[in-house]
Amino acid sequence: MKKNILIIILLLPILIYAEYLPQNKVIKLLSSITANDYPEANVVNIDNTIVKLDKNALGTFDEEKYRKILNQAGKNQNKIYFSYDINYDSLWVEEIKIFKTNGKIISLNPKDIMIKTDINSGFSNIYSYSSKLLVGTLPDLEIGDIIYTKAKTRIFKTAIDNYFANRFEIEDYDKYIHKYMEINIPSSIKLYIHDINNKGFKYEKTVAQKGDKTIYRFTVKDAPMIIYEPNMDIYNLIAHHIMITSISDWKEISRWYYNLVEKHLKTDDDIKNKVAELTNGLKTKKEKLQKLFYWVAKKIRYLGVDKEKDRPGLEPHDVTFTFHTRGGVCRDKAALLVAMLREAGINSDVILVSVGNILDKVAPVTWFNHAIVMAYDENGNPEYFLDPTDENTKDFLPAYEEDCSYLVASEKGNTLGIVPVSKPDKNKLLLTIENNINNDNSSQTSMHFTFIGLFDDFLRNRFVRYTKQDYDEFFANLAEKFNPAAELTDYSYTNPNDKSKNISFTLKLNIPSYVSSSKSYYFIPFDITNLDKLSLSIYKYYLMSPFRLSKRKYNFAMPLTFSFDMQETYNFEKKIKKISLPEIETLDYLGFKTKFGNKQNKNSFTVSYYLESSKKHFKKEDYLPLKKKLSILSKYQNLYIIAKRSK
Amino acid sequence: MKKYIFFVLLIFPLSFLFCDDISDIIKNTQTNISLENANALNIYTSVSMDIKNDWSYEYKVFYIKKILTYKGKKRYSDVKLRYFPEYETIRIDTAFTIDTQGKRINLPENMIYNLDTRDVMYSPKYIKEKEMILNFPQIEPGYYIVLKYTLTNTKREKISGTEHLMETNPYAYKKFTISFPKDFSIHTYYPSDKDVRFSKNTIHDKTVLSWEVKDSPLIKDEPNQPSFKIIGCPVIYTFYDDWNELGKEKLIKLKPDKIPETIKTKALDITNHENSDYNKIVALYKYFAKNFDVNRAYLDEIGYTPEDLITIQQNKYGSPIDITALFLAYCKASDIKDVYPALVLQQLNSFDDIQKKYAQTGEIYDLAIYYKGNLFKPGYEYLPMGYIEIDRTNVVYGYENPVFINYVYDKKNLEKRYYEYNLKNNSNLLKVNMEVCGYKNKLLRIRFQNTTPQKMKIWFNSFLGLNNAILAEGPVFENFDELDKPLRYNYTLKLYDFIINQDNYVYFPIIQTNLGLNISQEKREYDFIITKTINIKDKIKINFDKKVKLIFPDGKMEYIFNADNVEAFFKYRIEKDGENFIVIHRELFIPSGVISKENYKKFRKFVKSVKKPLNNMIFILK
16 A cells, blocks of 8 residues: 555656656656556556657657566566668667666667567568568566666658558556657647547646647556457457547548559550450459459469568559569559459459458558458449458458458548458358268268358368378368267368369268267267367367456457358168257357257158357457357257167 | 679579570479379479588589479479578579470569578577578469579588488489598488489599489378488488587587686575485576576577676576576586586487487487486476476487487376366366476466466466356466476366256266377378377366266276387276265376387277267266
8 A cells, every 4th residue: 555655656746747757757666666566567667759750740759668577477578679661760779778676777788789680471471671670688687677778760751641640558458657658740730639449547638839840748657457368359449549640531541542552553465465365255244353353362372572662561563563473462462453353344442451450430540451452333332342362262352351441542532441241151161961870880971061151261271282192181180070980981072273162072981889888878979069070170269269268358259250050860770769869958149049950750860050150249248148158059069869778 | 782683693694504404304304203192393303512621511402393283382482591691601593483385484683582580580699590582483383493502501510411302292303412522431321222323433532422313202291200301211411420429529518617606606505505416406497497598599500609607697598508508507516416418309300210320410409408317408487397398309418428318208297187076056166186297387387377367367268268167266376486396286167058968867078188199090101100298197076966876987998009119008997986976087198109000000999999079978867
């Protein structure tokens, strides 16, 4: 308690004057803080950021960061990182100091500590000299140390001329004792400030005029810390933050990207000839779209190279370059597809997408991470989203790109939208199983799987790489997962390069001891509800992963809408005597729905099971009731048909 | 920019010169190899190594590869040539694509990169590796990749290496040549059962050895297969006589000489109150785990000479070599005897004698400390003492006269689990007490040792992966500070919808054991390797609210596999403990080792028996 009072007393001058916190005050404030004050934080931070911009929104970012180590995990963070892009900015680390608990200050020369490296994107197949990383390892860190770094970033080019945007987080995944940001900008550039998801957390904002400049100051003290939960909803939907942007209308960003793309769309004779060749004889627009889409998706391999001239990392290369090298990243492939579609008479534009994210609608920014294509109908209305980055997708737009922000880059300008979420039947697994059970307890079983939507995409991307041996291995593995005693006797599958059909395959199994027995009973696996086993683990490890927690503090989201439609038939050699079948309780709760059916004949019976999940976003209050309801689905992973042995 | 112009100038004229020869090679290549599982066909590959008197060398590679499939296109279109710029350079002599019509397509200017590798980002002080990336344009099945490059190495150290004449795609033709001064002594190996043409010549003052294969088939990709060195067609060469020579060259550099006073004082501070050498080592191990940070490094790149001990001590971080050297210095300062540095060799190659017979630097996987039959790696906060992340491998330890041993951790890698299900009055509580060693101990420490209370609950839930349970109590980790002991932890779960009521029966699953062994294939081309031991002892107690009439399981189960020096077993015993309790004792032991392809069928039957889903079910009559 005393300590908290002390912290409040120390914070008092700052509470009154929301401004840059000088070093002596920072050290005094941080020195009094221990791990007991913030048991969920490994380190506590204080940041001072001062941005000074000219009339073109170019200038400097001066960032002072203080990090106090509270525990061993904080101590383990002994590396410091700074990154920059040589096309847009340069960066200098000016000071590094470690304030020890005994009052000693260790000054480290950044030139000795920091090492510059290329940012190598690893397996993503993007190569560039533009992105640089400075890495430094700090010596002899101890719990209680305060690490201070001061860095200057000089911005010499912006994505859009005279553009500035930033986010000031009130709620943050790290613990901030004090965070200050000052933006000093000519009054000719108006900044739009948006207070998003305000939950009443206290922060200060001041705006002052000084000559021809406007000075914006933002301060938050003892900022609330978000403790990350797997599958929690995205930051922009749940956290209190301030968006600062010089753009008032998304149309401006839409037009900017249109103009950035448009100059690269000039086709040459080779492209024209290829379009003519590919669309030759095709009558409908859909046919042409499919042909051109699948060609760009498959033939242009995902490959990122640099040397763009105007806005590297943002603009596409000339479509002729992408076409002739047969390589490009999302924006290159999107631009080439647009050029080819237009060549075929199909009106289209590139779209910017923020995959996995929903941007703040009120605050226009350029923070997109992907580019795809919009094809219009005859009236100029949006008709198809197409993403040629996914080299093997059957669907024009894979479902993992749903429920995220997009912006069509159009000549007239467009506004921000959200990619609509599919109905559950668009991502579906269809399965029929037929067990022919012999008197010796063995079964000749056949299984027929059909995958739709994202399930199709997931498998198709694997199967296109498969050799015969890979298929042998994959199907044998699947058979063994279905029943460890199973031997795969035969299989067949659709050609993954044939986009006209969904991925499907059939397995033929011989299961020697399909029916297990004890002295007095028979046990037959009731597989139809065992979705984990039958879904190649997608069900447990992906779709239902949000339900692993005991409770939730934040709203959460399902990864996908989906459905399973299963049917299993048991044919017995003899007439069935009295057997005990599992009783299946159905469900219809908050977007989750199940159905169960059972038809019995003389010596066979057929069961069917259906599950759908149609909702993506959930309130935290719904979590436990929903988890409890859905727990029957876990129970149904272990069901058996039981029969008494005749004496 | 200058660099690119250099590349382009270099590539274009040279590629022009070679073009006719290449067309001839492609035209004249005829092969009978099966391409059923191939993604590319190596039409022509020539690798030569020319070693100079001072041990510097040139390594020249020239290949023509035909792409056969989409996977081949994805895999080979972007060629990455890794090298260490401090002592290696790469020169690209020829690089272009040939289409199905025989037309050559050159690499455009910005399709060649020379970047730091990804590991440099994690440890830039110790790793200086670069990769030259060549993005071949327009590749499609049926196209050819042509590449010729020269790597020059000026490290001037004794050389050893392996050139594979079989890999995941077939070779229509491959030749490997090595030339070296006549007075150098080389040891070589290639498998005698493979169709390899070997020749030895003396040209001027050099010995020239070459190995040639035609129609060399691909190595089939099987789960748990042995290394290519064992099942493929490796040409192994080394100028080291044996592991004694190689081990000494590396390990002697770690021998502590004069111990600086500050280190001596600190070491004695830590160990003075300990009454045995082992306890002193434990104390030092804990001190290093908590206070030092081992930075990633490639041992061979940085050499085996540690940084100045005082600097390491002050920085509290260093390469594996630095931290090992400092630990040895602490041991010496504490007067602990019989402590040595150890080279831990590649596990997959340790299953064959060739690793022992041919000493090669490339076989060194890691560095550790050896003490009286135990191995440990100091400076890793999450590594339990005595566990080096490998259950069985070869090790070379010592200084002047290193010893080669086969190290086995198997039985120590034990997991003891106690589960108590309380099913009284629908409470459905599951109390769990665990005691884990080795890999599991490390895994849990990484995830939870430094986790804050709320985050611990969130991530532990996630780790358990149960959708039908919530944490009622815990998790409580009892002894994170005891790195030399098994890690003990406990928790209690509240289970929802756990018991299945079905007509006259009640049944439910008990906790399963995930074997993680892929035995789905009926037959194998190669032996089956188990790299990680499975050693689990379970006691499962189930408390019912009334008298239990058990209908399954109705007896004990025991499955044993004993062949190829691998003794594996599964034992299951169920008994009543009073009227309302049942107790299950379950034991599973599968050691690391090699199952020969001849005994694979038997082993598969054993694993299938263990995996039976019904083994994890309890059925009761209402």
